Amino acid sequence: MTEEFIVKKIGKKPVLKKPILIEGLPGVGNVARIVVDYLINKLQAKKFMEVYSYYFPNSVFLGEDHKIEMPKLEFYYYKSKKNHFIFVIGDVQPGDEYASYAFSQEILNIAKSFKVKEIVTLGGITSRVDIPKPIVFGAYTDKSYIKKLKKLGVRFDRKGSIIVIGAAGLLLGLGELKGMKGFALLAETTIEANKLGTHAAKEILKVLVNYFGLKIKTKEIDIELKEIKKIKPRIMKKRLIKKAPKPTYPLTYIG
Amino acid sequence: MTEEFIVKKIGKKPVLKKPILIEGLPGVGNVARIVVDYLINKLQAKKFMEVYSYYFPNSVFLGEDHKIEMPKLEFYYYKSKKNHFIFVIGDVQPGDEYASYAFSQEILNIAKSFKVKEIVTLGGITSRVDIPKPIVFGAYTDKSYIKKLKKLGVRFDRKGSIIVIGAAGLLLGLGELKGMKGFALLAETTIEANKLGTHAAKEILKVLVNYFGLKIKTKEIDIELKEIKKIKPRIMKKRLIKKAPKPTYPLTYIG
Amino acid sequence: MTEEFIVKKIGKKPVLKKPILIEGLPGVGNVARIVVDYLINKLQAKKFMEVYSYYFPNSVFLGEDHKIEMPKLEFYYYKSKKNHFIFVIGDVQPGDEYASYAFSQEILNIAKSFKVKEIVTLGGITSRVDIPKPIVFGAYTDKSYIKKLKKLGVRFDRKGSIIVIGAAGLLLGLGELKGMKGFALLAETTIEANKLGTHAAKEILKVLVNYFGLKIKTKEIDIELKEIKKIKPRIMKKRLIKKAPKPTYPLTYIG
Amino acid sequence: MTEEFIVKKIGKKPVLKKPILIEGLPGVGNVARIVVDYLINKLQAKKFMEVYSYYFPNSVFLGEDHKIEMPKLEFYYYKSKKNHFIFVIGDVQPGDEYASYAFSQEILNIAKSFKVKEIVTLGGITSRVDIPKPIVFGAYTDKSYIKKLKKLGVRFDRKGSIIVIGAAGLLLGLGELKGMKGFALLAETTIEANKLGTHAAKEILKVLVNYFGLKIKTKEIDIELKEIKKIKPRIMKKRLIKKAPKPTYPLTYIG
Structure with missing residues (x-):
């Protein structure tokens, strides 16, 4: 909410109960974006803010x-029976270190203003x-997540040191300093520039659907993500990353 | 109007009625600069501010x-029978992303202080x-412009994705967030470093003259811009771009 | 304590009497980190702050x-019979000039809030x-240190101009402007990327132990640092420098 | 006087009457530094501030x-019978554009606090x-200087466009916006890295001595600057430029 960010509110401010923030920003294989784009469309989440x-x-x-369309972040909300959600999706995320912190902090400030206590x-x-x-693979700020995620097949035993770059890591790390807890879901995907990480997106989606008990059928995910791959690339690409952060990768040269 | 900008007022503050801001900053072929330089000279617009x-x-x-002359932005005004105008022309525009936003926002803040509602x-x-x-080619923040511009030969059907870089895009995008509407006129021109985009400038000038009903004869434009090309290059060059933003171009590798 | 720094206090604020700040940040051969890491473990210093x-x-x-663990600075305190100490150790130190100043100033502001009057x-x-x-080799902001340090074998006669880059120099220089005095201990070490500067660390440790009369036996240092070299590299590496400043070196091409 | 600058006052604040600021910062051939260093020593100017x-x-x-010595700016004053002077000399001047403006503005803010009306x-x-x-060659913000400077052999007719980079230009340009007037003296010198621009310094010194009626004999300048070249290089070098701005040069490829 500093000067460098311009918030545009859309419609009435939604009334949300301890909403869970789910992040869908550009990155390796655009996995996060594909997942959150899918959820927004499938659950017909409503846009309430642009940044x-x-x-x-x-x-x-x-x-x-x-x-004319400027690059932007978009915030959507969705209320399931069990939980309220805020989805944040964006055209870009800054690659520069300082900007990446400021950007993540801005998202967290908005999240805090909606009383977000949990981040994925x-x-x-x-x-x-x-x-x-x-x-x-999972990562967390709070041990309590491990058990439930393991049951859904998420693993916490990847070999070699892992570094998560950009908002996917900072939202959790900086969020913890603001009293929010959360976890990350990370899946292997190809880094080829024009390939979309639909396989990774599919597996992450299944975990999310099961974890939060969302009313989405696994079979539909399989079919519809295949279609994204076939039909959507042109549309997807137009909204793609300008400046993706460097990839999330195992630092084998370190560990 | 933040600290990084220094405003120097010249003469009395002009009284303007809903003035239209027309941008003439360095860029591909210096098209915008040539057009606005021409209008300032031809219409004998008056300078009222430097930044x-x-x-x-x-x-x-x-x-x-x-x-000694520092690089600067200059603001001129001109009152036609139908409209009041603010022309902004400059030696430079910052290429850095952050600076480009701050720079565009500063121009818009000044525009707002004069109640500008429309930007070209x-x-x-x-x-x-x-x-x-x-x-x-045209681009817009508000559909209402399409019809009138199409009548003047402006087209809205360029193939491939188009990205407009720098103030020409941001002034419209950020302006929209401040309640201003507007359009861009973009014409093909050579990118050779020393060539001036006089052909592109000529076509854009004709659209502007017709759109706003300015008292300038099309024939004069043809003759006088030829002269600019012949006579002015030395003078023009001295005021030329230090740091032009990257060109406005169709991103064929994206679309 | 500006916005760009986030302070996390741990436990009760320690009550310290004119504590001496000892710096252990990444750098050439990680000498400072090894020394301060050793002291923290050996003296069982207590963590009271993260930044x-x-x-x-x-x-x-x-x-x-x-x-999930974000890169951070850690502050520990330790009370010997003769002195109170604050140890600052970190995963990183910024390489960028501006950031390096801001970072050093932040450490000094924290130091000042604990009434630090002396920096090593x-x-x-x-x-x-x-x-x-x-x-x-020694360096100082106040001549009074020379005599005592010389007795411990520290030398002040290195040939050629010497420049100390990063927090090791700025903490002393900027600290002096805040009324703190101090000295630096610099020892030759290899610059090979994967080698730890344990030999240099050992010699510096011995000076510190003698200078401050710490209850650590010289023989233990010899043995335990050998072990660090053998056993710890994997653990050490994980916490290693992202962006080490350029090395402290004699500028033979200048002098 | 923003946060990024730290002012250290030395001794009592001098009482100065409309002092003239003379700039001696690193640059091509270190001409400005040599001149101002010479004047400070010769006139026994007194240091009253460090930044x-x-x-x-x-x-x-x-x-x-x-x-330990941090890179710094130093301010000296000197009172001749006719004029009061402030000399500003420094180890460095920032090369980055933004920093160069901030740096020049800081010097001007300090100058203004001493009621400086004129800058050289x-x-x-x-x-x-x-x-x-x-x-x-001369350059100016106010025509009134031309006549007097021409009498002293200064010329205003160099061929080709000239651009002056860094504080030598900005101090005059930004100073004008603060109501200060002034001029620059620029002399040709070699750009070889290790050569000092003593020939250029000598000619500029003679103009300054004559212009301000300083009690320095031209012959002494000749002899003493020769000595600087012979004896001082080692001392000079130690204080030399870290980041000199790009040189002041005629842009023949533009004009």
């Missing part, structure tokens, strides 16, 4: 009929080949 | 007799060859 | 069981080969 | 006996060869 920033690319897209971030882990059924 | 900035090059030009930005679209009669 | 910063890498480590910084001086028993 | 900055290199020099900046113009008796 623009000096830390975003200084360029505008021309959309349909050349309508998503991401891809780079892999040279596209794995059809990638493992989903 | 200096920490985001500009840290150097001064030596002008005639070695008079101009620019070149890079082309490998110099097209004698380039097409003028 | 996070926008100037640190925008990434998180996954620790044991994938617990540590560092390696690059050498092509690993010297088994390196000379310890 | 440290986050925009300076994040390193300290080890001086005699390893005393100095500099070298790069030349491939070392010219024994270089021409001194």
Whole structure:
């Protein structure tokens, strides 16, 4: 909420009960974006806020009929029977270190103003080949998540040191300092520039659907994400990353 | 109006009625600068403000007799029978993303203090060859412009994704967030460093003259811009771009 | 204590009497970190503060069981019979000039809030080969230190101009402007990326132990630092420098 | 006087009557530094202020006996019968554009607090060869200087566009916006890294001595600057530029 961020409210401020923030920002294979884009569409989440920033690319897209569109973050909400959610999805996330902190802090400040107590971030882990059924690894700020996530097949035993770069890590780390807890779901995906991490997205989606008891059928995910891959690339690409942070990867040269 | 910008007022503050801001900053082929420079001279617009900035090059030009001149933005006004105008022309525009936002926001803050409700930005679209009669493409923040501009030959159907970089895009995008609407006129021009985009400037000028009913004859434009090309280059160059933003171009690798 | 730094207090605020700040930040051969890490463990110093910063890498480590850990500074205190100490140790120190000043100033502000009047910084001086028993050179803001340090074998006669880069120098320089005095201990060490400067650390440790009359036996240092070299590298590495400042070195091309 | 600058006052605040600021910062051939260093020593000017900055290199020099010295600006004053002077000399000047503006503005703010109304900046113009008796070119913010300076041999007719980079230009340009007037003296000098621009310094010194009626004999300048060249290089070098701005040069590829 500092000067460098410009908040545009859309419609009435939603009344949310301890909403869970789910992050869908650009990154390796655009896994987080695909997952959150899918959830927004499938659950018909409602947009209530847009955020623009000096830390975003200084360029505008021309959309349909050349309508001008600035790079932005979008906030949606969705109320399931069990939980309220805030989805944050964006065209970009800053790659610069300082900007990445300021950007994550801004998201957390907005989250805090809605009394968010829990954060889920998503991401891809780079892999040279596209794995059809990638493992989903977890990371957390609070041990209490391990048990439940393990039951859903999430693993906490990846070899080698792992570093998570960008908002997927900072939202959890900085969030903890603000009294929010949370976890990350990370799945292996190819780093080829034009490939979408749909396999990774699929596996993460299944964990999320089960974890939160969302009314989405696993089979539908399989079918619909295949379609995204076939039909959507042109649309997806237009909204793609300008400045993705460096990938989430195991630092084998360190460990 | 933050600290990094230094405003120098010149003469009395002009009294303007809902003035239209027209942008003439450095860019591809210097199209915007040529157009606005032409309008300022032809309509004998009056300078009322200069703006200096920490985001500009840290150097001064030596002008005639070695008079020191810092890089600056200049604001002029002109009152036609139908409309009041503010022309903003500059030696530079920052290339850095953050600075580009801050710079555009500063121009908009000044515009707002004069109750500007409408913004027109101009620019070149890079082309490998110099097209004698380039097409003028439009972009907008408000659909209402399409019809009138189409009648003047402006097109809204360029193939491939288009990204407009720098103030030409941000002034419209950020302006919209401040309740201002507007459009951009973009024409193809060569990117060769020393060539001026006079062909593109000519076509854009004709659209502007017709759109706003300015008292300038099309024939004069043809003749006088040819002269600029012949006579002015030395003078023009001295005031040229230090740090032009990257060109406005179709991102064929994206679309 | 500016916005870019986030302070997390741990436990009760310790009551300290004119504590001496000892710096253990990443640098050439990680000499300072090894020394201060050793002192913290050996003297069982207590952690009372963590500091996070926008100037640190925008990434998180996954620790044991994938617990998320942000890069941070840690403050410990220790009370000997003769003196109270604050040890500051960190995963990183910013390499960027501006950030390096802001970072050093933040440490000094915290130090000041605990009434620190004296600062000791540590560092390696690059050498092509690993010297088994390196000379310890001193530097100071106040002449009064020379005599006592010379008695302990510290030398003040290195040939060629010397420049100390990063917090090891700035903490003393900026500290002096805040009324704190202090000295640096610098020892030659290899610059090979994976080698730890244990020889340099050992010599510096001996000076510190003698200077402050700490209850640590010289023989133990010899044995235990050998073990660090053998056993700890994996653990050490995980906490190692992201962005080490350029090394402390004699500028033979200048002098 | 913003946060990024740290002012250290030395002794009593001098009482000065409309002092003239003379700039002696690093640059091409260190011409300005040599001139102002000479004047400070010769006129026995008194130091009354030091300024440290986050925009300076994040390193300290080890001086005699390893005393720590941070890079700094120094302000001296001198009262002649006719005029009061403030000399500003420094180890560095920032090369980054934003920092260069902030730095120049800081100097001007200090100047303003002493009621400075007039500024003289100095500099070298790069030349491939070392010219024994270089021409001194002038630049100004106020025409009134031309006549008097021309009488002293200063010329205002250099061919080609000239750009002055860094504080030598900005102090005059930004100073004008604060109601101060002034001029620059620029002389050709070699750009070879290790050569000092003593020829250029000599010619500029003679102009200054004559312009302000200082009690320094031209012959002494000749002899003493020769000595600087012979004897001082080692001492000079130690205080030399970390980050010199790009040179003041004629942009023949533009004009």
